[in-house]
Amino acid sequence: xxALTQPxxxxxxxxxxxxxxxxxxxxxxxxxxxxxxxxxxxxxxPKLILYDVSxxxxxxxxxxxxxxxxxxxxxxxxxLQADDEANYYCCSYAGxxxxxxxxxxxxxxxx
Amino acid sequence: xxxxxxSGPGLxxxxxxxxxxxxxxxxxxxxxxxxxxxxxxAPGKGxxxxxxxxxxxxxxxxxxxxxxxxILGDTSKNQFSLKMRSVTAADTAVYFCANTxxxxxxFDNWGQGTLATVSS
Numbered sequence: 001x002x003a004l005t006q007p008x009x010x011x012x013x014x015x016x017x018x019x020x021x022x023x024x025x026x027x028x029x030x031x032x033x034x035x036x037x038x039x040x041x042x043x044x045x046p047k048l049i050l051y052d053v054s055x056x057x058x059x060x061x062x063x064x065x066x067x068x069x070x071x072x073x074x075x076x077x078x079x080l081q082a083d084d085e086a087n088y089y090c091c092s093y094a095g096x097x098x099x100x101x102x103x104x105x106x107x108x109x110x111x
Numbered sequence: 112x113x114x115x116x117x118s119g120p121g122l123x124x125x126x127x128x129x130x131x132x133x134x135x136x137x138x139x140x141x142x143x144x145x146x147x148x149x150x151x152x153a154p155g156k157g158x159x160x161x162x163x164x165x166x167x168x169x170x171x172x173x174x175x176x177x178x179x180x181x182i183l184g185d186t187s188k189n190q191f192s193l194k195m196r197s198v199t200a201a202d203t204a205v206y207f208c209a210n211t212x213x214x215x216x217x218f219d220n221w222g223q224g225t226l227a228t229v230s231s
Contacts, residue, residue: 038158
């Protein structure tokens with residue numbers, strides 16, 4: 001399987017909303033509702049912020065939301081904050097026990 | 112609170128075997144419903160799932176790495192390990208161990224990661 005496709009970078013001003021798309025195929029994102037998103041500040045452990053497309057783990061602010069349409073999943077960050085500046089990775093189940101097909105990552109910059 | 116800590120040699124020679132260990136504290140690796148995984152990030156690249164170990168001992172691997180990788184659990188030490196054979200410079204990466212409970216499709220608890228460099 002090929003990695004999921006994400007834009008290299010997305011930027012926004014504090015308080016704005018941004019959306020990070022993650023494009024896959026009918027064999028991964030399009031086939032299963034097992035899309036997750038991770039926030040990764042360099043040098044730290046990645047943090048799960050969304051799973052099963054749109055569910056938030058305990059403690060993750062409601063500013064982070066997820067959706068899926070066809071073969072594309074999206075992460076939306078509302079009310080952008082300085083601490084949201086990080087790399088974001090999408091991940092999907094790809095069938096046949098391939099649990100983690102990741103995207104290449106998107107650097108979110110808060111202007 | 113479950114905690115994971117990676118350990119292993121920071122430098123491995125090309126063609127040799129990379130061996131890493133993840134020490135788990137806070138629960139048993141054989142506790143029901145847990146999945147334990149390895150994920151890596153090469154310099155300047157994205158995350159790559161290597162494989163997962165189910166609490167029962169069953170393993171699941173990334174098809175692109177399956178021929179070179181083995182993940183094993185050691186319940187006596189409450190650790191799980193990664194062995195990657197015939198490494199090349201392309202295997203230089205920060206290696207993370209992680210886990211989840213219930214569904215194997217994501218990881219909600221991660222170690223800090225350990226850098227493994229392949230070089231002669």
